Each structure stands twice: as structure tokens, then as C-alpha cells.
Amino acid sequence: DDGDGDVDCDDGDCSAAPACLDEICNDGIDNDADGFIDCADSECVGNLGPGGIACQATETSCADAGDNDGDGLIDCLDPDCAGRVGPGGYTCQITETSCADGGDNDGDGDVDCADSDCVSDAACLGTCDDTTVFWDYSGPATCPSGQTCGLVSGDPPTADCLDDSEFGGSFYASCALTGVCPFGAYCVSGSCYPLCKSATNPDCPDGDCLYGLTVGGNATDWDLCKQTDGCDPVDNTGCAAEDTCYLIEYAHCLTTNTAPIAVGDACSYIDDCVAGAACFGTCYALCHLSGGTTSNPDCSAGQTCVDYGEITGTYGGCVD
Numbered sequence: 001d002d003g004d005g006d007v008d009c010d011d012g013d014c015s016a017a018p019a020c021l022d023e024i025c026n027d028g029i030d031n032d033a034d035g036f037i038d039c040a041d042s043e044c045v046g047n048l049g050p051g052g053i054a055c056q057a058t059e060t061s062c063a064d065a066g067d068n069d070g071d072g073l074i075d076c077l078d079p080d081c082a083g084r085v086g087p088g089g090y091t092c093q094i095t096e097t098s099c100a101d102g103g104d105n106d107g108d109g110d111v112d113c114a115d116s117d118c119v120s121d122a123a124c125l126g127t128c129d130d131t132t133v134f135w136d137y138s139g140p141a142t143c144p145s146g147q148t149c150g151l152v153s154g155d156p157p158t159a160d161c162l163d164d165s166e167f168g169g170s171f172y173a174s175c176a177l178t179g180v181c182p183f184g185a186y187c188v189s190g191s192c193y194p195l196c197k198s199a200t201n202p203d204c205p206d207g208d209c210l211y212g213l214t215v216g217g218n219a220t221d222w223d224l225c226k227q228t229d230g231c232d233p234v235d236n237t238g239c240a241a242e243d244t245c246y247l248i249e250y251a252h253c254l255t256t257n258t259a260p261i262a263v264g265d266a267c268s269y270i271d272d273c274v275a276g277a278a279c280f281g282t283c284y285a286l287c288h289l290s291g292g293t294t295s296n297p298d299c300s301a302g303q304t305c306v307d308y309g310e311i312t313g314t315y316g317g318c319v320d
Helices: none
Strands: 147-152 158-163 185-188 191-196 207-215 218-227 244-247 251-254 277-279 283-288 304-307 315-319
Touching: 185 218, 191 207, 207 251
Parallel strands: none
Antiparallel strands: 147 158, 185 191, 191 218, 207 218, 244 251, 277 283, 283 315, 304 315
């Protein structure tokens, strides 16, 4: 443009123009202003990039902890590395399928069974057995993809991997027509009862572990949750005339043939005590916490209404 016979970058006047500068491949700067920095710039292919790694047009050095092609993806995380040897000698994979080799094959930071890609891999599956069918089981997957661990009807029932289509509905809902219940529940007398075990898995959704699961008159390895009835165990209201409202973690209407034990006397079972009381080795009168700690109208004079500790935070026991 200045007519001196030198064109563009050959003209000394252009020596400082970004377009005429050589790209420095390891300084984190776009020296030639072409929009590409360090190894992302094609001018750097074959040169040393940040940290001394080799700049490459397509990443092939997949175990050097470097972003050789400047695409922001390092080693096995870069799809260019699929099938190549990655860190530790493990084979890079776009989706981790080698789930027992001790390597992070897809470079996402998760190794083997810790990688969600491996959740249904045989190497990462837990065991579908008597202990993994409970409604609150939260351990490793115990069945291949498309299947869920559940109880197969029989005498006794057995744990096995069943097609996901065999599960559905909700806890305590009717299964009379379909026989289908959600994971962790068993269809008994037309209702889906969550599975529990008083000794090992006593928790229940919106209820208590009260019933034993029997088949053909024979006891099994599981118990059943009973949903709360929402009755009032202090006033013994909300139940049919033949039932008594007892408080465990939740309130339940129960039919009992046990002779009622008076408040203050020794007891052993939840339904030992007279209505309005609960068994804690001794029968204690129950009270509504809303009535206050002292001078609670549900307690005798001089007694304190102490928080029972049940899950709803509604009831207490009258203590001298």
C-alpha cells in the first residue's frame, strides 16, 4: 500500500501487526490474532505447547495430561483418544465400558463402578437377594438394565431380577387386579405392602413395621409395613369400635385380645396398655404436645408431658 515494493508482512512497517507475528505456542496468548491460542493454532502443530507437551492437529498423545490439540479436552476425555492408550496404560473410551480395569477410561473423573456408565455392568452389580428387596434399599444396582430386584411369588417367595414392567403403582395401593406393586413392596390380600424387617430394616414409609409376611401359613424372611391410620392415641378416636388406637412411630388402629394393662404397670408389647397409653416397659399415659409441657390437660397433676420422640412430633408421655 505504500508502494515500496514490499507486500503485507514482508513490509517492515507491518512487523508489529498481530497478523504478521508468529504464534508462540506456550504463552496462553493469541499472538497472531487469528482466534486460536497455543496448541489450538495450526501453526503450532509439531511445536512444544504449554507444559512442554507436543501440539498436535488431532490429539494422539493420550497419556501426557495435556490438551495437545487445544480443544479443551485432555487425554481420555478427548474423543480423539478413543481406542488409544491413556493414563496408566488404560484404553481410552468415549463411554466407559471397561468397568473393572481400575482406570478412568472416559476421563470424566469416575473410575470403574463409580462411573454412571458402569451402573448396569456385571462387574458393578450387587446381588439380588433377600437383603436387597426392601423398599428403602439404596445400594448398588443389583440387576442388569431393564430389570429390578423383587420377590417372586411362591412358598416361600424368592428374590430375583424381574423385568421393570412387573413393577408399578404405589405403596399401600390396591394390587387386586394387576398384582403389580412398586419396588420394595409385595402384593398381599390385594394391597401393596412395603417390605421391612423389624431387626434389620425397621423403617417404613408413613407407617410402622408391624406384620410378618407369611405364605401358606409359613413365616418368611420379611415383615410388612402397615400404613398409619391417622387416629388419635391420646383420646382413642378415629378407629372402629372394635379397635384401639395405639402409638408406635405412627398411630394405628389395632384389634387386640390382650388384657389391658393399667398406667403405671409393667408391660411388654405395644398393645398391652389401656387405651390412651403406650408401653415403654411400663404403661405411660399419652398426651398432646400442643397442650404444653407442664400443666398439660392430658396428664395428671404434677406430671410433665415429655416428647415421645415419634416421627410426627405430636405426642408425648406423662411422666412424674
